[in-house]
Amino acid sequence: MKIKRFEAPxxxxxxxxxxxxxxxxxxxxxxxNQKKSNGFFGASSGTQVVVTAAIDPTSAKQALQDRRPDDVLPQQTDRPADPSRPMDGIARMLQRFTPITRTGQKKLQPKFVRLMNETLESTAQATTEAPERTIYEHLRAQGLSRAVASELADKIVDLNEQDTPLEDGSVVALSQIIEAKGWVxxxxxRHDRRQRxxxxVGPNGAGKTTMAAKLAAQAVLRANEPVALLSLDDQRIAGTAELQKYADIMGLPFETAxxxxxxxxxxxNLSHxxxxxxxxxxxxxxxxxxQEALSRMLKTLPAAEVHLLINAGAQQMVISRTIDVYKQVGINRLLPTHLDWCRHLGAFVNQMHAYPWPITFLGTGPQVPDGLESLTSRRMAAMLLARADDAACQAEPEPAVTMTRRQSAPGLQGQYVANRNSDIFHDRACKSVQRINNDNAVIFKDPTDAMQQxxxxxxxxxxxxFAPKPIDRLASLRFASSRN
Known part of the structure; x- marks a missing residue:
């Protein structure tokens, strides 16, 4: 690119x-604009305009070759400018904003700046309007490595014969691949009566205690299955006490070791x-x-499902190191958590491509027991292809439980909504409902139920x-007489 500076009055x-x-x-x-300094002892002698311009020599040479002999001098025409070029070169600016007087010269500069800003905005908009991504690009956006994403994309195209992630066939094809690889x-x-x-296991802060409470609560409330809780956490302050509190609330057997x-x-003691x-x-x-002590402890549970809990928002390097530490313990499954903050499973797919460790559960939130989801191959395929709007890939329907459902404000089923942290309830159409956090929302079908609580x-x-207050006739008469 050729760049040159021009100075003119x-x-x-x-x-x-x-x-x-x-x-x-x-x-x-x-x-x-800058001041001239050609006067005596550097005194200012007026102002001048300094413009820096550039041109690509290749495009200029090609334009010169394509020009016809009769086009040596540009001719003024009334044809509209090409909409694909926001300014149509300097010729368009000269046609529209060529100043005639000094006042016109002063008015040119802000108009010129405005035109340059419009050019930059239109160029940025053109670059952001990218074409629809392919299957490979969707997989790469989910965090899959190049090799894994390329392999899955090729297999999906072979099964679906159409390279577009917006078709249901792509989700079905990827779910078949996931089932064949055993990633889920x-x-x-329920009819299997063997003890499970x-x-x-996992690093500190991964949510192991809360996940244990979720698993126990779902088994009790939704499957009506007897459950026991066992804590080996003798390091964290009140770690055992927290799990014991969950067990006392649900009335479950609790043991420590x-x-x-x-x-x-x-x-x-829990054999039955x-x-x-x-x-x-x-x-x-x-x-x-x-690590060795925990490994010795888990060797006494030969048929156990050892799930490694990892924050889904962790970096690939952190996930790899966590797996290197805990694979000595004998893990056989992965369990992504905090998926309410990060919906990407690409880092776990990369690990499952190298290790034979599938995923059974997903930690989707801190609520007990709602923040736990059983993963299916269709659900995993939809997440990898970013198909959150696919109704068929949502979590399987769950039986109703006797617990308060925490739903977002637009999807509330009751007519009245209250905040757990206040003593006021609102109508569903009230604007205050939009400011209530989903975790703090309490739904009532009628106001009587709300006021009773x-x-x-x-x-x-x-x-x-509100009950109308009775009017004191005597007081109103006294007030009226006092005004007279």
Whole structure:
């Protein structure tokens, strides 16, 4: 690109110089006014316009070759400018804003700046309007490596014979590939009466204790299955007490153990419980002693499902290191958590491509038991192809439970909504409902139920629910007589 600086007494003269030097395809890089210093002892002797312009020599040479002999001099025409070119070169600016007087010269510069801003905005808009992404690009956007994304995209195209992720066939094809690779492990059927042991391991803060409560609550409330909770967390302050509190609320058996002998005795006491959920302490990456101790503890549970909990928002390097630390313990499944913050599973797919560890559950929120979802191959395929609007790939319908459903404000089923942190309830159409957090929303079918639980009606949307106060006739007469 050729860049040159032009100095002229006015903007019009500078534009003519640029047009004569570079032609209509020149690009203005900057334009400013500056004072001349040609006077005596550097005294100012007026102002001048300094414009920096540039042109691509290749495009200018090609334009010169394509020009006809009779086009040597540009002719003024009334044809509309090409809409694909926002300014149509400097010729269009000269036609529209060539100043005639000094006042016109002063008015040229702000108009010129405005035209340059319009050019930049239109160019940015053109670059952001990218074409529809292919299957490979969708997979790469989910965090899959180049090799894994390329392999899956080729297989999807072979099965679906159409390279577009917006077709249902792409989701079906990817779900078939996921099933063939064994990346999703289904939950055990209810008719299987063998004891099932679920062990939750992972670094500190991954949500193991909360996940244990979710698993137990869903088994009790939705499957009506006997559950027991077992805690091996003897490191975190009140770690055992927190899980015991969940067990007391749900009325579940609870055991603790810190050595293999105690764990064997606890499992003997829970031998008749169909489902046992085990919570473990977090391990530091360099603490090999605790890694070996936890490995010895889990060897007493040979048929256990050992789920490694990892934050889905963690970087690929952090996930890889976490797996390197916990694969010595004997993990056999992965469990992504915090999917309410990050909906990408690409980093876990990369690990499952290298290790034979499938996914059974997803941690989708902190609520107990709603923040837990059983993963299916169709659901995983829809997430990898960013098909959140596909109704068929949503979580499987769950039986109703006797718990308050926390829903977003637009989807509330009740007529009245209250905030757990206040004592006021609102009509569904009240604007205050939009400011209530989903976790704090309480839904009522009628105002009587809300008032029985101690909530008061809103004075903005529920004025009809307030009982009218009786009018004191004597006081009103006294007030009227006092005014007379």
């Amino acid at each position: 006015s903007m019009a003269e500078a534009l003519r110089m640029i047009k004569k030097e570079f032609g209509d395809d020149a690009v203005i890089l900057s334009a400013k 492990a289904p939950t055990r059927p 042991i679920i062990v939750l 810190s050595v293999p002998e105690q764990l064997s005795a606890a499992m003997k 419980t169909p489902l046992v959920v085990v919570d473990t302490p977090g391990i530091a990456p360099n603490d090999t002693a605790r 101690g909530y008061k009606p809103c004075r903005m949307c529920c004025m009809a629910l």
